[in-house]
Amino acid sequence: MKFLFLLACATAVLHTHYSGHAAQLRRVWMQDHCHHGICTGVEIGRNDYVILSQMPIAKQLMLTFLNSSIAKIPHLMFDTFPDLQVLRMENCSVEVFEKPQFEGASNLMSLFLGHNKLRDIPKNIFLGADNLHTLHLNHNQLRTLHNSSFHALKELQELSLADNQFEQLPLGAFTPLRKLIDLNLGGNRLSAFPRGIFDRNLNLTRLNLARNRFVVFESELLKLQPHLKQLDLSSNELHDLTLNFAVVESVLANNCDMRKLTIYGYVYELELRNNSLRELPHIPHAGNVTSLDVAHNPLGTLQGNPLRRFTGLQRLNLSATGMNEIQEDVFKKQTHLKLLDISANSLYNLKFPIFSNLKSLQYFYFQENNWNCDFLQLLMNSFVKKRDISFMEDTTEPELVDEYVDGVVCWYESNKNTKKCSGEGLSEAALELAIVRNDIKSFMEVVEKKFVKVYRMLDELKMRL
Structure with missing residues (x-):
């Protein structure tokens, strides 16, 4: 990049009030810092006076600043680079916006100012950036917004205010953003919204409210959003949650200590990991x-077939839900299921009719259970391998298990009274064979230990002779 970008930095004798002293200036040639749109080692203090080239520098579409300390964006940045579309000043210690900050920024489409030290977004500060589509202000120190903070951003589609210090927002904070699609407010201190805050954001499709302080969430706030695709409420304290939407594609509510969930309207994807649910959500x-x-919910054994209404399921994750058995007809309605995860439970064996309706299954994760080796061998041969279904192996240390069947841990049990792996799908002959195999294995283990002891004694005698 060949351009003149002169930075004159005042020394410590330059004060914000008029002292009458002449300022000492030093010039920095930016071509020494910038190559192919990447600028490194740039330093601009809060009181530094920045002089840009008097001649516009054309066809520079993107600037990225790395390893730089820039307290403020230079005033004439966008006059000097009239074609600039993307400006990345992340992790640059930016502290303030100064008016007129964005004069001449009509071509700017994406502005990334994450991981800085901004505390405030002044009113009307974005005047001039009329075509901005993406604005990231995440990981700053922002505490408040004004009703006119985002004035002029009529084309903005993506806004991230994540990981700041907002406790509340004014009613008109997002009113100018009529084309807003994606809003990220995760990682703040919000516990409530003023009613009507999203009424002008009719195109809003993704809203991230994770890692805030909501105890109650009113879905009435999003009653005017007909195309809502994703709502993330994870890591809030939503013990009893009721959502009422016409349509929402995806709801995420992980790590909420949730005990009860009711959803009216149409929902397609639900992610509810690591909660306190003892029953499946109520969804008409x-x-x-x-x-x-x-x-990671304490659902236990799914008594009464609570999945019978979920007839359209394609992916089902029941990992670490405290199951020690599964009822025979629990997956009877899941003919479209492609992925089933029952890993990290306490399952010993299953009845084979469970699998009879899983015609579409492609991925089956059942590792980290207490499988009986004979049952596991039958499961592999007669279902998993036969249907060419993908599965995952265990990572348990070999000395802690009896055996691996195709990489999945299992244990043998010699007590015939505890054998429960026959089910309706196994013949009496198969059951007897499994029992005999276990007895032979136990006998051989005893004999093996005795032979080892005898050989050890013979070695000792040999040494003495």
């Missing part, structure tokens, strides 16, 4: 749910 239109993830 459950037949439309295609993905349900309830891993």
